[in-house]
Amino acid sequence: MAGSLNITSATVDPGLLDLPWNLPLELWPDEVIAALPKGISRHLVRFVHLGGYVVAIKETTQELAAREYDMLRTLQRLDIPCVDPVAVITNRTDDEGTPLDPVLVTRHLKFSLPYRALYSQTLRPETATRLVDALALLLVRLHIAGFFWGDVSLSNTLFRRDAGAFAAYLVDAETGQLYDGGLSNGQRENDLEIARVNIAGELLDLEAGNRLDEALDPVEVSSRIVAQYRMLWRELTGAEKFDQSERWRIAQRVERLNDLGFDIEELAIRTDDAGTTVHIQPKVVDAGHHSRRLLRLTGLDAGENQARRLLNDLDSYRASSRRKDVDEEVIAHEWLARVFEPITRAIPRDLTRKLEPAEVFHQLLDHRWYMSQNEGRDVPLSEALTSYIDTVLRHRRDEVTVIDPPTGAITLPTDIVDEDDWRAKV
Template identity: 80%
Template sequence: MTGSGSLNITSAIVDPALLDLPWNLPLDTWPDDSIATLPKGISRHLVRFAHLGGYVVAIKETSADIARREYELLRTLQRIDVPCVEPVAVITNRTDDDGNGLDSVLVTRHLKFSLPYRALYSQTLRPDTATRLVDALAVLLVRLHIVGFFWGDVSLSNTLFRRDAGAFAAYLVDAETGSIYETLSDGQREHDLEIARVNIAGELLDLAAGGRLDEDTDPIDVSNGIIAAYRTLWTELTGSQSFASTERWRIAERVERLNELGFDIEELAIKTDDGGSQVRIQPKVVDAGHHQRRLLRLTGLDAEENQARRLLNDLDAYRSTHVDGEVDEELAAHEWLATVFEPVVRAIPRELKGKLEPAEVFHQMLEHRWFLSQNESRDVPLAEAVSSYIDTVLRHRRDEATVIDPPTGAFTLPIAIVDEDDWRDRV
């Protein structure tokens, strides 16, 4: 390209293909052979997709200061594992062939297999699909607020959607108006929610006016539904909960709900009231993917991710209810291993030891204990749960060696305890 020597490129990646794009031309005049035709949302700036090597990038023309600020915000969000587009580069000092200045640009990588919410709502969506899209956007907004990010321009066009392991996930696209704080006040969160409510309703009303929205979709109901889903999730993640000390099974129930919502628990903060009859649980949310490493570090157990998460949940609950708060987590983990995990594994009869690996046996026993406790509304003792699990579940399994890739938790309970379909839904 002509005039490439004047460019100033800030990029976290080294991709010489950046120099091959026609930066000497205004973005709206780029040739068709550089442009990728993909659906996009409404933007206050000109945005176009372009081919860059073996992938597609989104290019937004804006001022140099705004481009640099958004680039850094996106990099920060990526580092803390918030779903957002990947920043590629900021390019400034652009000039045309006559030396006239051109707008700076922010380059981000296009998220494969994704669509803007606006494009999705332009299609006919089944009610359950529309509901899951609402939930996905609510989850994204909660995740942003938890890390202290004030979006300032929540909208359908600033959000991308794609399927994620059979579920739905939402990704932030435009961080231009955003700011990161140590924590957000309730006022800041409410302000972001009001922006979301107005913007989303407005965009859907616009689609409806153009005849591109299913007639059964009420824009106001959808907008309010996102806010309602947000409030439910926020309360579940940050609210405290009280229950009797004899109902410790509710700890596992709370953690299960959070896991199902896509969040993981690093530790549980449980406090006993003066009367000794109540405990309070306050979950702390962390990024996914660290459970195998933490379990191996604390206990030496090498387990699959879901197994590790479940074992760590039990370890943290044990530490909170059985161990002096002065004891560090390594010592607590050693005590849990010696007094909880290993006795359960040793309790398995010799003839049944080939059924499952120890971590999976313990995982399934915990699930069995949780369901028994919930079903009977009491804290089922560990020994009782182990005995019940061995007699009603483990004895009826084939050896693990005869089953290819058995799914975690893939077992059934006797009909007297639970309906099989209901149990599958729970595990």
Template identity: 75%
Template sequence: MSGSLNITSATVDPALLDLPWHLPLDAWPNENIASLPKGISRHLVRFAHLSGRVIAIKETTSEMARSEYEMLRTLQGLEIPCVEPVAVITNRTTEDGDPLNSVLVTRHLRFSLPYRALYSQALRPETATRLVDALALLLVRVHMAGLFWGDVSLSNTLFRRDAGAFAAYLVDAETGQLYPGGLSNGQRENDLEIARVNIAGELMDLEAGGRVADELDPIRVSNGIVAAYRLLWKELTGSESFASAERWRITERVERLNNLGFDIEELAIKTDSSGTTVRIQPKVVDAGHHQRRLLRLTGLDTQENQARRLLNDLDSYRATHGGEAADEEMMAHEWLVRVFEPVVRAIPADLKGKLEPAEVFHQLLDHRWYMAQNESRAIPLAEAVSSYVQDVLRHRRDEATMLGPATGAITVPISIAEADEEEADWRLNV
């Protein structure tokens, strides 16, 4: 390595020094490169191995690399779903001393895929709509944090499966600008129009290449982000008025926000001079209502819809085994040990890279329900797991970059068969 290499990082991994920074990114040897699907980018981006993990490396200018690195760190502090910045590397030169572009290094988000990799044949309208809905929620979240994205698109987003839906993560923040005082309506509408135009163009590009289903309408799907965004924004930030006799609508509003995955920090409730009309204005905190409850009860860190699904199953287990009076934390631990963990341990080692454990469990619940419907009988957990592994999971492609333990919490030696015995008359709630 020649020249004076500069590495800016909050936590420097010494293994960074072992990568061939003296070579242009497109000339890196195969031994360093991780073969993963990537989206479209205006810059050269490649994946590489680093200390048993995978990183994404983007060649750009020094100024843009530093700016995006700081922006991603800020967004992480605001709990916005985004990729994790690792380092900025500048002063790269070849062995002959010729200057090379600076790079931004981010950590690859495990089990995430660019939108082009989420379908095997042709993109179906239902899948496209779910992707757009996930992006709409992400856009609402970044706007609530005061971020003007400036280049909203499917290509600048990574998606992870989330209990039949998708969770979206911001992957390109080089055009982002943060406004601590919040965004104006004009700035939000500008971002929304950028999103609509970009999504339409991306889907038309797929259509031209014969990679979308015949019934998919790129314009209709792209317009969907506008409708989804405005519905979410109104629900999260809008005020409403109602007669004082309809106080139940306050609880209803809170429940709707919780179902969207948001917690309430406070509610501003005002009555008019006559005392007959109530006006409420919610102040919501970041998304993750179900994620936080599941994490608190079980230590499982999942996507929001996955958390909701697992909590439904946990609550059903609690109601059947202990009733409403049963200690919630005790029953959550019992459910984790006797239901969730045996299922995850039953997945063969060579299949653990297919899906996240929480997504496997969600799909297993669906699979078991369909088996029960088709066969008109209760399906034991062990039988459902065996059928799901052989008939469904084994035929999926890997969505992780490496194999490893599904969760560090799995230490209790209870088998699927033992779990079935413990299950007694309880049936998984799906």
């Protein structure tokens, strides 16, 4: 290693020192490279094995690397879904002392997939729609936090399965800017237009490569993010006016926000001078309503839709036990010990890298429902579990870290597209 590296990191992994920083990133040896599928990037990005996990290393300028590292850390403190910044490394030189580009190191998000890995031969309309919906929700969360992205696209986002939907995570914050006073309507509209144009371009690129379903219109799908964003923004931040006799609509508004996965920290309520109408407006909303409830009750950390599904099963368990007077936390501990943990322990060790435990549980519940429908009886969970492991889970590709085929072409099996595919196997 030539020269003296400068490493900026909150917690330095000693393994960083063992990487070949004296070589340009494009020349790094295959033994340290993790062949993961990645999106389109203006910078050279390589995935690298570091101890027991994988990191993404991006060559850029010192100023941009430091800025993006600080921005990602700030977004994490705001509880925004994004990749974990590991380090900024500068003062790189080769063996002859020639300066090399600084790099930003981020941790690869387990069980995540770039949009180009979410199809096999073609990207189906249902999958494209769910990706756009997930990106719209991420954009709303960013805007509520006062973050202007400036480069919204599918390529700058990672997606994780979330109980039949997808959860979106910001990957590239290089162009982003955080505003303490919030964003103007013009800034939000600018981000929306960037998203619409970029998504249309990305889907048209797939269409040119014959990897887009014939029924999918790239422009129509890209325009969906605008409609979905406006619906979410209106629901989360819009004022509402109604007659004083309809005060039940206050609770209804809160319930709708909770259904979207958001909590209300403060709700502004005022009446007019005549006392006949009521105005309400959520002042501060925060995402993760179901995730936080599940974490509080069981200690399980899951995606928002996964948490909603697990909580539904927990509520069903409580109802079937006919012990509504028993404390919720007691029932939750019992459900965890008697239902969830026995299922996760029953998964063979060689299959635990296929999906996250919460996603396995969600898919198992779906599998059991379809078995019961097909066979006209209530299939026991243990029987459904055996069938799910043998007919579904065993045939899935590992998603803890999706690896490219040796040819470098992304040709994943059809069961990776979405959960609807495996239902036909039941």
